[in-house]
Amino acid sequence: MSDPASPTGRPDPQRAWAFLPASPLPGAPDGPLRGLSFSVKDLFGVPGWPLRASTRAPVPDPGVSPLVERLLALGASAAGKTHLHEIALGITGLNGFGGTGHPTLPGRVPGGSSSGAAVSVALKQVDFALGTDTGGSIRVPAAWCGVVGFKPTKDHPAWPTGGVLPLSVTCDHAGPLARDVATVTRVHEALTGHAAPPVPLDGLRVGLWCPAGWVTDDVRAALLDVTDTLRRAGATVDPVEFPEVLDAYSPIVLSEAAQVHRAALRLDDPGFLPFTLASLRQGAALTGAEVQAAHGRRATYRAQLDDLLTRFDLLLAPAVPTPPPAQGQDEVLLPDGPTPLRRAVLRLTAPFSLLGAPVVTLPTRTPFVGAQVIAPHGQDDRLLGLAQRLERTLETP
Structure with missing residues (x-):
């Protein structure tokens, strides 16, 4: 196969696939995930x-x-490798092989960095996809492609990041995308060896985080529809506040990414796209004191999130600020005014990868707009159980 950007054997107008082998890697024939790809x-x-x-x-x-x-040992078969936003440093799907397109909206981005992962699931080419999430890289493409994404608690033993090219050791997570929570849960249960049954919504205390001016009116309406659904199911929903965390997130991620790619950065022209190269060089230029200060801010934000999650069973937040933007668009118009796309997206998703809390992103009744459901650290099984029940409730007319 001469060019991994154009694998043979399957039409791929979205450029979702980076590598397709002659045949899939077969899973164990008697495993609990047999039949899944x-x-x-x-x-x-x-x-x-x-x-x-x-x-x-x-x-x-x-x-x-x-x-x-x-x-593979649990029975699932691996179909091939999917494209991503270059080295996972981005949220649109742009990369060195032409970039990945939206599964059903030509000219729109699928989200990133797990862009091909989301597309392969949305187009029913596989049952689930392995992605990574450093600042929203599972949740953003899940929302913009209309599928489910799960970012486990940081360093969850069932979802190891060993053998994964890192972007930021502080923020990297591995996790799945699928068309429904039931498939995500089936995979998680097989990996952990114990059940995550549906959990009732009645009596839940839910904190609604949707900062004024950060999302378009249709995104806000979609999230309020989810809150109405929760209230009808017996949950209480109250607004909460939480700060923007990019002053901690960006220095940590860029400095760690620069370390990962330090050998390439020694080359005059390493081959990165211009934005990627500029971001890595920015990270390499940060001083130890600047990075240490960012980690101090992270510790403060972690304490604030822990406090919120002692007062609420779940947090509910938008996964994206707008419906899928156009390819090449680098700014979005929000109620607060024109905002760089990267900042508009990451300020919604980065807190929960920076701070390691488990999150499920669910499709809403508004197409290609997702909702984040955030649980306390370590409550991954309960989160999936709640997400199963909420998904079923949202599907009820």
Whole structure:
């Protein structure tokens, strides 16, 4: 296969696939995930498969992913590797091989960085997809492609990030995307070995985080529809406040990404796209004191989130500020005014990867607009149980 950007054997107008083998890697015939197929974001090391991270630049070898090996042992088959936003440093799907398009809206972005993962699920090419999430990279494409995304608690033993090319060791997570919560839950239960049954919504205390001016009117209306659904099911929903965390997130992620790609940065022209290269060089220029200060701010934000999650069972938040923007669009118009797209998106999603809390992103009744459901650290099973019940309730007319 000469060009991983144009794998043969399957029409791929969205450029979702980075590598398709002659035949899938088969899963164990008697495993609990037998019959399911999955795609692998091209950051995971798979023996015999190339790893390019959707860039023309050289990248380090992370070794073999134990998560991929575990899923195969549990019976799922691996269909191939999917494209991502270059080295996972972005939220639209742009990369060194032309970028990935939206599964059903030509000219619109699918979200990133797990862009091909979301597209492969939305188009029913696989049952679930392996993605990574450093600042929203599972949740944003899930929302904009109309599928479910799950970012587990940071360092969850069932979802290891070993054998995955890192972006930020502080913020990186591995997790799945699927068309429904039931599939995500089935995979999670197989990996953990215990059940995550549906949990009633009655009596839940839900904190609604939807900062004024940060989302378009249709996104706000979609989220309020979810809150109305929760209230009708017996939950209480009250507004909460939480700060923007990008002053901690950006220095940490960029400095750690620059360390990962330090060998390529020594080259005069490493092959990164201009924005990626500029971001990595910005990270490399940060001083130790600046990064340490960012970690101090992160600790403050973690304490604030922990306090919120002692007063509420769940937080509900928008996953994206707008419906899918146009390819090449770098600014969105929000009630607060024109806002850079990257900031508009990340300020909604980055808090929960920076701080490691588990999150499920669910489709809402408004197409291609998702809602984040956030739980306390370590309550992944209960979160999935609640998400199953909420998904079913939202599907009821």
